[in-house]
Amino acid sequence: MKTFDDLVSTFHSDRTKDLQWRFEQLAAIERMMSERESDFTDALQQDLGKHALEAWLTEISYVAEEAAYCRKNLRRWMKAKRISTPIVAMPASSWVQPEPLGVVLIIGAWNYPLQLTMAGAAAAIAAGNCVIIKPSELAPATSALIAKCVAEYLDTAAVRVVEGGVAETTELLAQPFDHILYTGGGNVARIVMSAAAKNLTPVTLELGGKSPCVVLPDADLEVTARRIVWGKYTNAGQTCIAPDYVLTDVDTEARLLPLIEKSIAEMFGEDPESSDSYGRIINDRHFERISKFIGDGHVVIGGKTNSSSRYIAPTVLTDVALDSPVMQEEIFGPVLPIIRADDLDEAIQFIRAKDRPLAAYIFTKNKDAESRFLDQVSCGNAGVNDTMMFMAVHELPFGGVGASGMGAYSGEHGFRTFSHMKAVIKRGWWPDLAVRYAPYTDKKFAFLRKIR
Numbered sequence: 001m002k003t004f005d006d007l008v009s010t011f012h013s014d015r016t017k018d019l020q021w022r023f024e025q026l027a028a029i030e031r032m033m034s035e036r037e038s039d040f041t042d043a044l045q046q047d048l049g050k051h052a053l054e055a056w057l058t059e060i061s062y063v064a065e066e067a068a069y070c071r072k073n074l075r076r077w078m079k080a081k082r083i084s085t086p087i088v089a090m091p092a093s094s095w096v097q098p099e100p101l102g103v104v105l106i107i108g109a110w111n112y113p114l115q116l117t118m119a120g121a122a123a124a125i126a127a128g129n130c131v132i133i134k135p136s137e138l139a140p141a142t143s144a145l146i147a148k149c150v151a152e153y154l155d156t157a158a159v160r161v162v163e164g165g166v167a168e169t170t171e172l173l174a175q176p177f178d179h180i181l182y183t184g185g186g187n188v189a190r191i192v193m194s195a196a197a198k199n200l201t202p203v204t205l206e207l208g209g210k211s212p213c214v215v216l217p218d219a220d221l222e223v224t225a226r227r228i229v230w231g232k233y234t235n236a237g238q239t240c241i242a243p244d245y246v247l248t249d250v251d252t253e254a255r256l257l258p259l260i261e262k263s264i265a266e267m268f269g270e271d272p273e274s275s276d277s278y279g280r281i282i283n284d285r286h287f288e289r290i291s292k293f294i295g296d297g298h299v300v301i302g303g304k305t306n307s308s309s310r311y312i313a314p315t316v317l318t319d320v321a322l323d324s325p326v327m328q329e330e331i332f333g334p335v336l337p338i339i340r341a342d343d344l345d346e347a348i349q350f351i352r353a354k355d356r357p358l359a360a361y362i363f364t365k366n367k368d369a370e371s372r373f374l375d376q377v378s379c380g381n382a383g384v385n386d387t388m389m390f391m392a393v394h395e396l397p398f399g400g401v402g403a404s405g406m407g408a409y410s411g412e413h414g415f416r417t418f419s420h421m422k423a424v425i426k427r428g429w430w431p432d433l434a435v436r437y438a439p440y441t442d443k444k445f446a447f448l449r450k451i452r
């Protein structure tokens, strides 16, 4: 494939290893985000009905900040780190020297189509790689704009965009990339990982799952409701780390529901359909899929849909059967089931019986409950008393565990994901002790045992 071969040649020219080149490319990404902010806002509005503020907060400024953070810290991350050398290896010095992997592929999902491609690209560029970006075809306006802007702002000998769907991605996946970062669902992740295995290409898989949200009776329910509503209904629920469902006891549920209703009204008005702060579902297939979930429980809030604009109201369900599709599949839309759990132990058991989620949340003022939750619930990212806010901390690794993914990026973790940590030892010339060389003798053996 010509694009891939071109990038391999560029990588072998060593230009992407240069600190100045990396600085310039990262600065160009920052510039792209600021100069083309209104174009990206329009594209995200077209694809997902995102409000300009939401587009800026969760995508445009996120990418700009990630690129700036990489740029500011890059010199430090690139430095070789000295390691102490044991006596048996003396005289010597040892260090770990990061080196770029080569040509990497970034396959993004449609729900945050800019963030999920360009933040990864910033990390890969910071680590000195050539990059092929494959944005999701389900967000076509953003995909086209990324392709246009990357060609305009970045070094096209090293960073390219390939647009398209299954056919184009399949062709890309046949290439012997040095790393693949894939964001999307678990089924396609299996295709990606199988294709990668043929070339022994390492993968980072950013997947999803059912992220639980436990609310204990001692929580400040007013703040809890607001933060759950924000996490759940941002991007109309099409967020991999959105709280998928709430686990709480019967009394807390009764107190929480009116507060959730109030928060929805405060954020999106009495009629969210007419609010420009509320997004739309990406396509008809997802609209049908999510709409069906509404029938899986008793609608206490919302429930309204409009197929012509792919609007689904912020919806809350109670009395949901645990074997119904809404509790078996990742919802990935604005439908929030409230599931009864009498206490924290029951909630933890419930979560642990399912796949390990990408995010897990707990709302409580009780330190002991908090630690039990953090110790006993395995998940990619955890939030105590808020949803999604770990995304605001660049130095927290972002990634899943088990069915929610493998590997992580963000900040230095992204740099490390796209680097090989080369181990180096440099030996002194003298003395060159004969003790490890043949012929092996009892005396040498005894001496080695002593110094080891």
Ligand code: NAD
Pocket: 107, 108, 109, 110, 111, 112, 116, 134, 135, 136, 137, 138, 164, 165, 166, 169, 170, 183, 184, 185, 186, 188, 191, 192, 205, 206, 207, 208, 209, 239, 240, 241, 330, 332, 358, 400, 405
């Ligand atoms: P999607 O349909 O956009 O697919 C993701 C990518 O895979 C796209 O670029 C697409 O072109 C490619 N693709 C699709 N079918 C393919 C095939 N047969 N072969 C090769 N490539 C193929 O996105 P999606 O899968 O609907 O994404 C939603 C999922 O992603 C949810 O589960 C969500 O939780 C998860 N997600 C995770 C994160 C994260 O950072 N962990 C972020 C966003 C979304």
